[in-house]
Amino acid sequence: MKREIKDDLFGSRLKAIRKRLKMLQADFCEKLNISVTNLSEIENNKTKPGYDFFYKIVKAFDVNLNYLVFGEGPMFRKIQGEEGKGKASGLDISRLGYLVNNEAVEEFLYYFFNSRFVQYRFISELVRVLIENKKIINEEIEEKKAIKKK
DSSP states (O other), X not given: OOOOOOHHHHHHHHHHHHHHTTOOHHHXXXXXXXXXXXXXXXXXXXXXXXXXXXXXXXXXXXXXXXXXXXXXXXXXXXXXXTOOTTEETTEEOGXXXXXXXXXXXXXXXXXXXXXXXXXXXXXXXHHHHHHHHHHHHHHHHHHHHHXXXX
């Protein structure tokens, strides 16, 4: 199922994010290194932002791209005080059986479980790696099985 960006709502969601942050357009633009005119055009759905805009808004404000682009999920990736250790933006990863204290792993898991695009790209890359390195990977798995049996 292909999801489409709801262009008529994108600008209003962006404006809602800015309002939630209690920022004026000028302050918001300064953080994103864009012009007020450009932001106004994006908020009013007169223009679409480029890829660098999405990168900047996530880095600067921890915005959840699924919310911004599709209107799904929380407005921000992490809400202060709601996540504890072993959680990735509300996702309980303790069920995976690993102790995860690495923010990069938590971020990956958050996007993997919440974005079909990430799932597709990750699985495509995994298939490529498996095809190219199947013998090495199977040997490693067999070694681990042998160690467990001892």
